[in-house]
Amino acid sequence: MATLLDVARAAGVSKATASRALQRPELVAETTRLRVQEAADRLGFHPNAAARALTTGRTGLIGLIVPTLSNPFFAPLVMGAQQAAEETESHLLIAVSEYHAQREAALADRLSEQADGLIMVTPVGTDTALRERFRRRPLVLVDRQVGRLPAVVADTAAGLTELLDHLLAQGHRDIAYVSGPADSWADEQRRTALAAQASAAGARVHVLGPLPPTFDAGIEASRALPDDATAVLAYNSYLTLGLLHGLGAAGRRVPEDVSLAAADDLSTLSATTPPVTALDVPLQEAGALAVTRLHELLDGHRRTVTSRLPAAPVLRASTAPPRGRR
Amino acid sequence: MATLLDVARAAGVSKATASRALQRPELVAETTRLRVQEAADRLGFHPNAAARALTTGRTGLIGLIVPTLSNPFFAPLVMGAQQAAEETESHLLIAVSEYHAQREAALADRLSEQADGLIMVTPVGTDTALRERFRRRPLVLVDRQVGRLPAVVADTAAGLTELLDHLLAQGHRDIAYVSGPADSWADEQRRTALAAQASAAGARVHVLGPLPPTFDAGIEASRALPDDATAVLAYNSYLTLGLLHGLGAAGRRVPEDVSLAAADDLSTLSATTPPVTALDVPLQEAGALAVTRLHELLDGHRRTVTSRLPAAPVLRASTAPPRGRR
DNA sequence: TTGTACGCGTTATCAG
DNA sequence: CTGATAACGCGTACAA
Numbered sequence: 122m123a124t125l126l127d128v129a130r131a132a133g134v135s136k137a138t139a140s141r142a143l144q145r146p147e148l149v150a151e152t153t154r155l156r157v158q159e160a161a162d163r164l165g166f167h168p169n170a171a172a173r174a175l176t177t178g179r180t181g182l183i184g185l186i187v188p189t190l191s192n193p194f195f196a197p198l199v200m201g202a203q204q205a206a207e208e209t210e211s212h213l214l215i216a217v218s219e220y221h222a223q224r225e226a227a228l229a230d231r232l233s234e235q236a237d238g239l240i241m242v243t244p245v246g247t248d249t250a251l252r253e254r255f256r257r258r259p260l261v262l263v264d265r266q267v268g269r270l271p272a273v274v275a276d277t278a279a280g281l282t283e284l285l286d287h288l289l290a291q292g293h294r295d296i297a298y299v300s301g302p303a304d305s306w307a308d309e310q311r312r313t314a315l316a317a318q319a320s321a322a323g324a325r326v327h328v329l330g331p332l333p334p335t336f337d338a339g340i341e342a343s344r345a346l347p348d349d350a351t352a353v354l355a356y357n358s359y360l361t362l363g364l365l366h367g368l369g370a371a372g373r374r375v376p377e378d379v380s381l382a383a384a385d386d387l388s389t390l391s392a393t394t395p396p397v398t399a400l401d402v403p404l405q406e407a408g409a410l411a412v413t414r415l416h417e418l419l420d421g422h423r424r425t426v427t428s429r430l431p432a433a434p435v436l437r438a439s440t441a442p443p444r445g446r447r
Numbered sequence: 448m449a450t451l452l453d454v455a456r457a458a459g460v461s462k463a464t465a466s467r468a469l470q471r472p473e474l475v476a477e478t479t480r481l482r483v484q485e486a487a488d489r490l491g492f493h494p495n496a497a498a499r500a501l502t503t504g505r506t507g508l509i510g511l512i513v514p515t516l517s518n519p520f521f522a523p524l525v526m527g528a529q530q531a532a533e534e535t536e537s538h539l540l541i542a543v544s545e546y547h548a549q550r551e552a553a554l555a556d557r558l559s560e561q562a563d564g565l566i567m568v569t570p571v572g573t574d575t576a577l578r579e580r581f582r583r584r585p586l587v588l589v590d591r592q593v594g595r596l597p598a599v600v601a602d603t604a605a606g607l608t609e610l611l612d613h614l615l616a617q618g619h620r621d622i623a624y625v626s627g628p629a630d631s632w633a634d635e636q637r638r639t640a641l642a643a644q645a646s647a648a649g650a651r652v653h654v655l656g657p658l659p660p661t662f663d664a665g666i667e668a669s670r671a672l673p674d675d676a677t678a679v680l681a682y683n684s685y686l687t688l689g690l691l692h693g694l695g696a697a698g699r700r701v702p703e704d705v706s707l708a709a710a711d712d713l714s715t716l717s718a719t720t721p722p723v724t725a726l727d728v729p730l731q732e733a734g735a736l737a738v739t740r741l742h743e744l745l746d747g748h749r750r751t752v753t754s755r756l757p758a759a760p761v762l763r764a765s766t767a768p769p770r771g772r773r
Numbered sequence: 774t775t776g777t778a779c780g781c782g783t784t785a786t787c788a789g
Numbered sequence: 790c791t792g793a794t795a796a797c798g799c800g801t802a803c804a805a
Contacts, residue, residue, distance in 0.1 A: 124798060135776045140800060150774060170561050171500035172798035175781045180497060182540075182561075190525055191714075196516035200543060212561060214508075215541040217526060235496050235508075235538055336718055366718075388517075392662055392692075450782060461792045466784060476790060498782030501797045 123164035131160035143168075181211045183415060184232030184239040188220045194358070194385060194404070195242070198263070201408025202240065209416055211237075220302070222246045233258050237419055240411045241265075244305045259418040261411045265306045271418060272427040273411045277307055277384050278314040280400040280432035281354060284382055285315060287434065289322050291442040293352045293380065299342045299364065300330035301356030308356055311384065315354075332360065339363015343371060351443035352380035358387035361397055365439075376441035386435060395438035402432045449490035457486035469494075507537045509741060510558030510565040514546045520684070520711060520730070521568070524589070527734025528566065535742055537563075546628075548572045559584050563745055566737045567591075570631045585744040587737045591632045597744060598753040599737045603633055603710050604640040606726040606758030607680060610708055611641060613760065615648050617768040619678045619706065625668045625690065626656035627682030634682060637710065641680075658686065665689015669697065677769035678706035684713035687723055691765075702767035712761060721764035728758045 129139035134153060142149045142157035149157075160166075174180045185202055187195045199215065206213050214236050218225035222245055229239060238259030243251070248267045254260055255270050262272035288296060298315055301308045312328055319326040327347045332338040339360040344367060346353060355361040361383035368375055375381050375395060383390060386399035410428055418425070455465035460479060468475045468483035475483075486492075500506045511528055513521045525541065532539050540562050544551035548571055555565060564585030569577070574593045580586055581596050588598040614622060624641055627634045638654055645652040653673045658664040665686040670693060672679060681687040687709035694701055701707050701721060709716060712725035736754055744751070 125800095126798080136799080137777075137801075138775055141775085144800080148774080153774085167560050169501070169798050171497050171506060172781090173800080174497035175495075175501055175783090175798080176800045178781080190516055190522035191519045193517045193519055199516055199541075203543060207557075212540050212558070213542075214538050215525075216539075217529060231533075232538070234493050336715075389662075451784095452782080462783080463785085463793075464791055467791085470784080474790075479790085495782050498797090499784075501782080501799090502784045504797080 122169070123161075123166045125166070125168065127164055128157060128161045128166050131164060132157045179237050179419070180235055182214050182236040183211050183412060184214045184216065184229070184236035186216050186218055186225060186228055186232070186239065186241045186243065188218050188242060188244060190217055192359070193387060197404040198242065198408040201405035201410075202412050203408075204405075205409035205412035209412070211412075211416075218243070220245055222250075226250065229254060238415045240415055244307065245302060259415060261414045261418070263407055263411050266427055269425055269427075271414050271425040273407050273414060274307075274427060274429055275402045275404070275407060275432045276429045277400055277402065277432045278310040279429075280402075280434060281311050281384055282314050282318050284354065284398070284400065284434040285318055285326075287436065288352050288380065288382075288440065289319075289324055291380075291440070292445070293443050294324045295327065295347065295349045295351055296324065297327045297329055297346050297350040297353045299332065299339070299353060299355040299360055300328055301332060301334045301360070303331035305331075305356075311356075330356070332356070335359050336363040336366070339365075340367040340370075343367025343373075346379075350379065352382070352440065354382050354384065357385045358383050358390055358399070361390065361399075362393070365393060365397065375439050378444070380440040380443070382434075382440055391437065397439040398437045399435055400432045401435045403430050406430055448495070449487075449492045451492070451494065453490055454483060454487045454492050457490060458483040505563050505745070506561055508540050508562040509537050509738060510540045510542065510555070510562035512542050512544050512551060512554055512558070512565065512567045512569065514544050514568060514570060516543055518685070519713060523730040524568065524734040527731035527736075528738050529734075530731075531735035531738035535738070537738075537742075544569070546571055548576075552576065555580060564741045566741055570633065571628065585741055587741045587744070589733055589737050592753055595751055595753075597740050597751040599733050599740060600633075600753060600755055601728045601730070601733060601758045602755045603726055603728060603758045604636040605755075606728075606760060607637050607710055608640050608644050610680065610724070610726065610760040611644055611652075613762065614678050614706065614708075614766065615650055617706075617766070618771070619769050620650045621653065621673065621675045621677055622650065623653045623655055623672050623676040623679045625658065625665070625679060625681040625686055626654055627658060627660045627686070629657040631657075631682075637682075656682070658682070661685050662689040662692070665691075666693040666696075669693025672705075676705065678708070678766065680708050680710065683711045684709050684716055684725070687716065687725075688719070691719060691723065701765050704770070706766040706769070708760075708766055710758075717763065723765040724763045725761055726758045727761045729756050732756055 125139055129136045139157050142154045146154050203213055214232055216228040240261045242263040251267050264274055266272050315326045329342055334357045336359050340363045343364045382398040384400050386401050390397040390399050451465055455462045465483050468480045472480050529539055540558055542554040566587045568589040577593050590600055592598050641652045655668055660683045662685050666689040669690045708724040710726050712727050716723040716725050
């Protein structure tokens, strides 16, 4: 590989000038800049990442920890992050925690050694561990809020609120919320928001769970729904698909007998019969934004904001007014 | 961060000895080794990756390019690779090509600058480009074979052959194969194998496609199936799900009217009605093996083997003898 | 505007 | 078995 010294020689300048010509063009005479640039191009020069990292103290690597990749839910998030990383000349070091707090901690430690900072999607795991981690390394949380730590969250609670408004307007008064993992931060936000909103409107939200966010758990849940519930909201798409399946098997029709909606929107939800109302979570933006936030941190911005992204309901055929109201 | 020099001082030895004590313990007296180890632990020493990379010429990073993450098909592959990487103290630099050859090339170039080697899952893209790339950097292909380049492939052609045997034994004589993307290497292997096998057995394989490997394309395909086909094999799970849906909508029952099977096995295939026969592709092993192969390359093994992994049929309720034979 | 010289943290070479 | 010391390739004060 051609080194900076090679380029410098070829251009008839010193290493220092060559370096400046490429990194800080404004500090160098236009003619020499051109000469160096030409030499670099001709030799196919690429600055050695390790050497640069050694002097600058920056690796240009961003650690990204996600709970799983088996749920395509996270794909857009990763894509968004990757695109943002590309634009900032950085790379993504991706690791999968499998919803396992201990494993997640180990991965985070490992990644910290190589990465400038971390982005973590960590629905489970303790606040204090995250706080502690943030003190050592720049860290941006996704879909999770811990004190004033920098975070990017999709406001699914607000989205569900909006959705509940819609259901209330349609005449629903008894709504079931099938919740997700016990320690999910987002889930708690939602339950709180829904409960407040329902009681204000003289309606009732029946909470089922906590449950693992799986198809099978959805089938189980379909058997445990309260009799008077005319609409069901579920923590995620898998639970929702399970519910749809379970309801169908039990002879309860959607939306005639019961309305159904999900708090996230996997593409399959639009291909079921009926297509299922869901919250459109802007995951790609979230991923990109997390990278941006992280770079801000790395550049010394001390303002740690948490960005809220809107999660708007996408109304499909699975939600309709309850029986009495048609 | 504590540096090697700090450790050396704390242990009362030179940098050199400290380094040896940690990296090549056998070259050092047991007592000093202990002293150094203790000092390192106490100071929480972690070797600086950049510095190490600079001297050794190895970054410990492995580039992994996959076509997409939206298809959970690739999740186990990534997991397998990640676990293998962990065991060898290396990290995964993951990038998503989105089945886009040009984008893939750009990503590979970018990754090459940081990574010791590349693992590419590249169903599309030209042979010559891959050959050229291999000459510059260690490269392992997954699910794709190009000359003698190191590769890890799941033998889905053999698996389909086995499956076809089963169908033939059940009495099927006219079988449709719904094929995937036009330039898919694996797809071509399968068509060839199936055709040979069928004609040898006096049966016929009707090829549909090429098609995009999507749910919607599966629905389309269900309308274009030859009337005499009593069994349908499909390129992947999405096409299969589409076919199942389309057949159902057209009033054709699986497996009573037509048998159905997929050449890969997404978990949803076991949750449909009926559950669908599929090829169990050992993706996790493939991912792990790719990492192992790459490390061999990096360690100078010049033997470039291509590993074939067995893809065995998992028989489920979607395949049964054709009408006449029951 | 350009060049010299040093430091980043580690591993490897070569004496001792 | 251990200790100096020289790389590795780059960025950047500092000097010219």
